[in-house]
Amino acid sequence: xxxxxxxxxxxxxxxxxxxxxxxxxxxxxxxxxxxxxxxxxxxxxxxxxxxxxxxxxxxxxxxxxxxxxxxxxxxxxxxxxxxxxxxxxxxxxxxxxxxxxxxxxxxxxxxxxxxxxxxxxxxxxxxxxxxxxxxxxxxxxxxxxxxxxxxxxxxxxxxxxxxxxxxxxxxxxxxxxxxxxxxxxxxxxxxxxxxxxxxxxxxxxxxxxxxxxxxxxxxxxxxxxxxxxxxxxxxxxxxxxxxxxxxxxxxxxxxxxxxxxxxxxxxxxxxxxxxxxxxxxxxxxxxxxxxxxxxxxxxxxxxxxxxxxxxxxxxxxxxxxxxxxxxxxxxxxxxxxxxxxxxxxxxxxxxxxxxxxxxxxxxxxxxxxxxxxxxxxxxxxxxxxxxxxxxxxxxxxxxxxxxxxxxx
Amino acid sequence: xxxxxxxxxxxxxxxxxxxxxxxxxxxxxxxxxxxxxxxxxxxxxxxxxxxxxxxxxxxxxxxxxxxxxxxxxxxxxxxxxxxxxxxxxxxxxxxxxxxxxxxxxxxxxxxxxxxxxxxxxxxxxxxxxxxxxxxxxxxxxxxxxxxxxxxxxxxxxxxxxxxxxxxxxxxxxxxxxxxxxxxxxxxxxxxxxxxxxxxxxxxxxxxxxxxxxxxxxxxxxxxxxxxxxxxxx
Numbered sequence: 069x070x071x072x073x074x075x076x077x078x079x080x081x082x083x084x085x086x087x088x089x090x091x092x093x094x095x096x097x098x099x100x101x102x103x104x105x106x107x108x109x110x111x112x113x114x115x116x117x118x119x120x121x122x123x124x125x126x127x128x129x130x131x132x133x134x135x136x137x138x139x140x141x142x143x144x145x146x147x148x149x150x151x152x153x154x155x156x157x158x159x160x161x162x163x164x165x166x167x168x169x170x171x172x173x174x175x176x177x178x179x180x181x182x183x184x185x186x187x188x189x190x191x192x193x194x195x196x197x198x199x200x201x202x203x204x205x206x207x208x209x210x211x212x213x214x215x216x217x218x219x220x221x222x223x224x225x226x227x228x229x230x231x232x233x234x235x236x237x238x239x240x241x242x243x244x245x246x247x248x249x250x251x252x253x254x255x256x257x258x259x260x261x262x263x264x265x266x267x268x269x270x271x272x273x274x275x276x277x278x279x280x281x282x283x284x285x286x287x288x289x290x291x292x293x294x295x296x297x298x299x300x301x302x303x304x305x306x307x308x309x310x311x312x313x314x315x316x317x318x319x320x321x322x323x324x325x326x327x328x329x330x331x332x333x334x335x336x337x338x339x340x341x342x343x344x345x346x347x348x349x350x351x352x353x354x355x356x357x358x359x360x361x362x363x364x365x366x367x368x369x370x371x372x373x374x375x376x377x378x379x380x381x382x383x384x385x386x387x388x389x390x391x392x393x394x395x396x397x398x399x400x401x402x403x404x405x406x407x408x409x410x411x412x413x414x415x416x417x418x419x420x421x422x423x424x425x426x427x428x429x430x431x432x433x434x435x436x437x438x439x440x441x442x443x444x445x446x447x448x449x450x451x452x453x454x455x456x457x458x459x460x461x462x463x464x465x466x467x468x469x470x471x472x473x474x475x476x
Numbered sequence: 477x478x479x480x481x482x483x484x485x486x487x488x489x490x491x492x493x494x495x496x497x498x499x500x501x502x503x504x505x506x507x508x509x510x511x512x513x514x515x516x517x518x519x520x521x522x523x524x525x526x527x528x529x530x531x532x533x534x535x536x537x538x539x540x541x542x543x544x545x546x547x548x549x550x551x552x553x554x555x556x557x558x559x560x561x562x563x564x565x566x567x568x569x570x571x572x573x574x575x576x577x578x579x580x581x582x583x584x585x586x587x588x589x590x591x592x593x594x595x596x597x598x599x600x601x602x603x604x605x606x607x608x609x610x611x612x613x614x615x616x617x618x619x620x621x622x623x624x625x626x627x628x629x630x631x632x633x634x635x636x637x638x639x640x641x642x643x644x645x646x647x648x649x650x651x652x653x654x655x656x657x658x659x660x661x662x663x664x665x666x667x668x669x670x671x672x673x674x675x676x677x678x679x680x681x682x683x684x685x686x687x688x689x690x691x692x693x694x695x696x697x698x699x700x701x702x703x704x705x706x707x708x709x
Binding site: 070073080084382383385386387388389390391392393394395396468469470473 | 553560586
């Protein structure tokens with residue numbers, strides 16, 4: 069009996085129990101499509117995070133202040149202390165001390181309300197140097213950035229993010245317009261190109277960038293502290309060296325060791341790593357649950373095949389009496405189980421791919437379909453059919469023709 | 477004439493736990509080509525066991541069974557399947573047709589396992605159905621046929637491989653008297669055409685249609701007689 073012949077008779081047997089076959093297949097379909105979707109969601113999230121971190125600028129070191137410990141021993145998180153100063157930033161900028169740093173941008177950050185006529189918008193005001201634009205890999209879509217001279221003077225100028233611009237000015241060109249902060253007039257001289265990314269809720273496109281002096285005047289702060297120092301390494305290869313140099317310098321300046329450092333340095337890689345680790349945990353967790361549902365689907369196939377063997381015991385006996393060798397009977401039931409598995413796999417992949425197209429419209433999350441995961445899912449479905457078909461098939465093959473024929 | 481069946485010292489013992497039951501206690505007989513033999517005996521006499529052995533559905537515990545020149549005593553399940561496929565045509569009391577298939581597909585089934593091509597299968601199955609008078613019922617399913625017709629489909633299926641032996645196990649047990657007459661008439665025709673037929677029955681008037689009766693009781697052949705024959709010869 070040829071393989072083609074076996075497949076045809078398997079299809080006929082599956083068709084003759086339409087409802088039962090489709091319910092069996094449904095188990096596999098749910099398993100396969102949920103594996104594809106969870107893996108796709110995990111990979112989509114991973115890609116999103118990588119894009120966001122890429123948007124921060126490459127070769128970037130982000131130096132943040134360490135945590136504070138108050139009198140009762142409560143420790144704040146990173147950035148809660150004010151241990152970084154402009155003097156630190158100036159020291160890092162010294163090419164003799166940190167030769168691998170190409171540019172340094174100390175920044176202060178505070179929340180202010182910008183007012184344009186009767187429109188107002190609360191955004192984060194970043195006070196920084198002219199190096200910021202390069203270090204953060206940002207570009208202007210209109211106007212210009214402030215000059216070193218304006219920065220030194222603390223000139224009343226502001227460069228706004230794309231979202232901030234549209235909130236305050238709508239479709240009008242913001243360049244040359246005036247905004248006020250607590251009554252102080254600032255002239256908008258430029259608009260940043262949208263970075264298209266947002267990290268942890270704060271948009272990179274909603275901010276106002278002003279010279280350091282301007283920022284401290286507006287917020288009335290006289291302290292010398294900064295919230296973040298961005299350091300751009302000379303090249304990607306120099307990143308590790310720059311990291312070491314900055315760490316040694318700051319530890320020395322603050323009189324601490326690296327173990328009790330009052331600052332932390334993050335690199336793009338470490339951010340990607342942290343984010344990916346979180347994503348991986350979720351993907352493994354969800355994928356595990358999906359895998360279990362796939363297993364349950366496989367057990368469904370075995371169950372139905374066992375029922376089928378019992379139900380068709382007389383047919384098996386007759387086929388054996390007419391000359392079907394045990395091998396042929398085993399093959400017939402294996403092929404039938406595989407067909408169930410494969411059908412479930414194909415439909416499951418279709419549902420998964422369809423879900424990947426539809427799902428992003430309902431949840432704010434991209435779903436990346438990987439060819440590898442899809443192929444693996446199909447192979448798994450087929451393997452489930454074969455694997456869980458082996459036992460029922462060998463039971464059918466072992467039946468003796470007399471007993472099978474006699475059974476009622 | 478050549479010998480189709482040769483049984484020598486055949487015993488069959490069934491074991492169930494520690495209890496042994498000897499269903500056949502030494503059978504010696506032979507059947508020549510073209511003979512029409514009826515095996516008769518009451519239930520429990522061992523005739524069903526004999527039928528299973530003759531049909532290669534089971535192997536003897538002891539003794540030797542040669543079917544059309546092949547010694548079957550030492551064969552494994554796969555080899556026995558091949559022997560059944562090529563040498564034996566079965567007709568069962570319960571017809572054993574597959575309800576989901578047409579008459580034609582049912583008759584094709586042994587040829588499927590013999591590896592015959594689809595076109596040839598179709599032709600041979602149609603010819604076999606025509607021989608039993610069902611040329612106009614090829615595409616009917618068993619449910620759409622009468623009991624007698626179903627048994628004739630089963631006879632066509634038994635003949636389609638041109639087997640050396642036609643083995644019928646109570647072929648009229650489930651049929652009314654008209655259909656019984658019908659099917660036995662068909663057997664007479666096949667006998668007249670030179671087929672070797674072994675028929676197992678417990679009904680004396682069915683056995684009387686054969687040319688030779690083997691009476692079996694308590695696992696032994698107690699009588700081997702030629703009948704006068706009531707059917708057309």
